[in-house]
Amino acid sequence: MNYLSYLEHLEQLPLFEQMGVKELLLGHRQLSRLGELQTENMIFLMKECRKRKIEPILEWDILMTQQVLTQAEKVLSLLPMDEFRFIRVQDPGALQLVMDKYPHLKIQLNLESGNHNLVGIQEWCSYVGDRLERVVLSLEIPIDRLKSYLPELTVPVEILVLGKNLLFYTPRSLLSPLKPGSGGQEKVVARAKSEEGPHKKFFLVENQHGTFMFHPKELFLLESLAELQEIGLSHCRLDFRFGKTLEFQKEILQWVTSANFSLASLQALKEQYPGEVFRGLFKVNKSDVLFPKLKNQHLQRQDSCFLGEILEVEKGKYAAILLKNKNRSLIVPSEIEIRNPKGELIQMQLKEMKDSKWQSLSQGENGQVVFINYAKGMSAQSAVYQKQ
Amino acid sequence: MEKLERFMGKGQSLTPELLLPAGNLEKLKVAILYGANAVYVGGQKFGLRSRADNFTEVELAEGVQLAHSQGVKVYVVLNAFLHDKDLLELTSFVQYLEKISVDAVIISDLGVLSTVRKLSQIPVHLSTQASCLNVPAAKLWKKMGVKRIVVGRELSIKEAGLIKREAQVEVEMFIHGSMCMAYSGNCTISNYTAGRDSNRGGCAHSCRFEYSLDFLEAGDSSSVQAFFMNAKDLQGMGSLPDFFHEEIDSLKIEGRMKSQLYVGTLSKIYSEALKDYGQTRTWDHKKLVGWERELNKMVHRGPTSGNLQETAKADSVNWWKESEKEEDYVVVGNILENHDQDFMLVEVKNAFSPGEELELLPFDGPFIAFSPEEIKSVKNEFLEKTRPNTLVKLPAIPTAKPWNILRKRVSK
Numbered sequence: 080m081n082y083l084s085y086l087e088h089l090e091q092l093p094l095f096e097q098m099g100v101k102e103l104l105l106g107h108r109q110l111s112r113l114g115e116l117q118t119e120n121m122i123f124l125m126k127e128c129r130k131r132k133i134e135p136i137l138e139w140d141i142l143m144t145q146q147v148l149t150q151a152e153k154v155l156s157l158l159p160m161d162e163f164r165f166i167r168v169q170d171p172g173a174l175q176l177v178m179d180k181y182p183h184l185k186i187q188l189n190l191e192s193g194n195h196n197l198v199g200i201q202e203w204c205s206y207v208g209d210r211l212e213r214v215v216l217s218l219e220i221p222i223d224r225l226k227s228y229l230p231e232l233t234v235p236v237e238i239l240v241l242g243k244n245l246l247f248y249t250p251r252s253l254l255s256p257l258k259p260g261s262g263g264q265e266k267v268v269a270r271a272k273s274e275e276g277p278h279k280k281f282f283l284v285e286n287q288h289g290t291f292m293f294h295p296k297e298l299f300l301l302e303s304l305a306e307l308q309e310i311g312l313s314h315c316r317l318d319f320r321f322g323k324t325l326e327f328q329k330e331i332l333q334w335v336t337s338a339n340f341s342l343a344s345l346q347a348l349k350e351q352y353p354g355e356v357f358r359g360l361f362k363v364n365k366s367d368v369l370f371p372k373l374k375n376q377h378l379q380r381q382d383s384c385f386l387g388e389i390l391e392v393e394k395g396k397y398a399a400i401l402l403k404n405k406n407r408s409l410i411v412p413s414e415i416e417i418r419n420p421k422g423e424l425i426q427m428q429l430k431e432m433k434d435s436k437w438q439s440l441s442q443g444e445n446g447q448v449v450f451i452n453y454a455k456g457m458s459a460q461s462a463v464y465q466k467q
Numbered sequence: 468m469e470k471l472e473r474f475m476g477k478g479q480s481l482t483p484e485l486l487l488p489a490g491n492l493e494k495l496k497v498a499i500l501y502g503a504n505a506v507y508v509g510g511q512k513f514g515l516r517s518r519a520d521n522f523t524e525v526e527l528a529e530g531v532q533l534a535h536s537q538g539v540k541v542y543v544v545l546n547a548f549l550h551d552k553d554l555l556e557l558t559s560f561v562q563y564l565e566k567i568s569v570d571a572v573i574i575s576d577l578g579v580l581s582t583v584r585k586l587s588q589i590p591v592h593l594s595t596q597a598s599c600l601n602v603p604a605a606k607l608w609k610k611m612g613v614k615r616i617v618v619g620r621e622l623s624i625k626e627a628g629l630i631k632r633e634a635q636v637e638v639e640m641f642i643h644g645s646m647c648m649a650y651s652g653n654c655t656i657s658n659y660t661a662g663r664d665s666n667r668g669g670c671a672h673s674c675r676f677e678y679s680l681d682f683l684e685a686g687d688s689s690s691v692q693a694f695f696m697n698a699k700d701l702q703g704m705g706s707l708p709d710f711f712h713e714e715i716d717s718l719k720i721e722g723r724m725k726s727q728l729y730v731g732t733l734s735k736i737y738s739e740a741l742k743d744y745g746q747t748r749t750w751d752h753k754k755l756v757g758w759e760r761e762l763n764k765m766v767h768r769g770p771t772s773g774n775l776q777e778t779a780k781a782d783s784v785n786w787w788k789e790s791e792k793e794e795d796y797v798v799v800g801n802i803l804e805n806h807d808q809d810f811m812l813v814e815v816k817n818a819f820s821p822g823e824e825l826e827l828l829p830f831d832g833p834f835i836a837f838s839p840e841e842i843k844s845v846k847n848e849f850l851e852k853t854r855p856n857t858l859v860k861l862p863a864i865p866t867a868k869p870w871n872i873l874r875k876r877v878s879k
Contacts, residue, residue: 144600144622145601145626147601148603172599172602172604175603175604192653193597193666194577196551199577199579206611219658246658248653251648253648256784257695268684271681276660281678292656366664366669380525382525383525390814399858
């Protein structure tokens, strides 16, 4: 198993080198959602990585309007792109631009948003072809599905196993307008508590790219590393950003590289974690379970025998039907079925019918309102069908 | 013959298509009758609005038939981010959509795109859900096989026009309606807080909630309560000339869950504006004010032009819900039949009484204000007040047509 992380400060490098970390993500402040490296510092750190035989990966994961993309291209032109071998992209425009203009770069494609089926992931792999070095998959793919994907993918796969879980990303500045005296501030940080639900301590960051909202708990999947290794996952990302001390980073790296994955010692680490942790959707993703309960199926027309809908009922007297089938008339005499909103079925022999002038009708057409005798169980919104 | 004529003078661009949402068959009919020349609909699955009525397969076939008979196009949304088992179920549905000749499907997922293209010849539009925001992304998606891109709402009209020219692909833009605060497809709040996948139809609108914010700077213990992710609603009527100038192909109105009154009113107002500008190519300010006044009678969270002209600023957020507005009007019914010189048969949706001022929304032309002196039941008994879900007879208005909407002002 390979581990990678983000390089924010030079002082992290000796630790990463000591722990055998082979690659590090470098986030330029103009290209990376949460990266803060200026150009000069980035180039310096890139060179320092190389000295330690650690592969620096240029992270370009912001989403970009055309205007922002144009600015990003200028930033890229100031970087020694020839000295990078790998770039990580997320915006399809960034992907296409890299494919067109930087043919030497191997691409790591971040598919964490909106790629939750194997067919789609394989299509991306096919599109990028042999330039593709890795795919980063979504936290919404639970382990049983991840297990089924890995043998089918011909490139290495990476997932986040530790760190903040991004829930929401907007280009808007949503914190500084509310914070007195924040004008000109490059970064604003806050915690949010919902006033309309039980959820609290969402972590928020606003920077030059917009506003990011994270889950109150951080992702912690280290207990599952043995399982992930067994199913063939090749890369795990450890996100130590936002307040993980060097000492804590060291303890985590020592644990993951120890290879015995002792759960007893992991429990102690978990208790030291600066904040609450959870497994997210890693074990199971049931976020679509509710959907079938949201509609009344009885109100929806089911087949071509549908004739219309009852609009009004006067018990004991009549029911008014709006005929709604362009291809089928209501004829007297005939047999009809009425399905009410409770799903009850009423069979009826139709012997007479009247129009809105109360004149007898033998045939009613689409768009017409007709009146028939009331039968028990009929109600407004009932669907009327020709009996087959 | 297309429902809305696409006027083109010498050297001028076509009038953009007006694309309305249709949450069910009735709203589809209303959208078409009031002037839409395309509608977008959802089946029972695979879309982003699981709480909308949506269409059964039978209703889809009927809707397509009705729309095509009026020269109107139908696009079916398949724009959820599908999981593997969803794709298996998609196969038969796509084949059915081709059989009933839908004009396009709207997708956001590459797995869905691949499945649709393998199984059918149905044209594919890329949903705003995919957040296509720049020229190289548009070129990529065009290579993948999409015919049209519904660009993200973060783009200006000018940027969208550039995408169209550089990528040589059709471009569709939202002109009106609710907006997500997040980049489309980049919000999973309700996945974790409500167990509902926001990108598969279950969004719980967590961005509309009120939050308490504690700022975390050293020495700063300030906090504030606000609806800080609550975007105002887009209203782009004033930018209509720019849509023409940039040759944007289609103008989309959001709202498959909105009411029939909303759909009918917006279809009417925007189609009139498009027709007027398409014919004259001049902006009548008095008419613009009138159209905007009508649009503002509908429920909204405060109108904003969003990013259409320039990057949206702080005033595009409804921080304390101060800009929220209920509808000034409520629908009282639909005309079902008009027996000229005799009576109109009306399906009542909200109660009204004799002498109350009502308005009829004709398909063409100005609203007609009237106060029915008498209201009768279907059995010709005089009524003092109507009840919802009943039928009544009103004195006929000669120009009224079946499916015309009746509305009345809401008393505050």
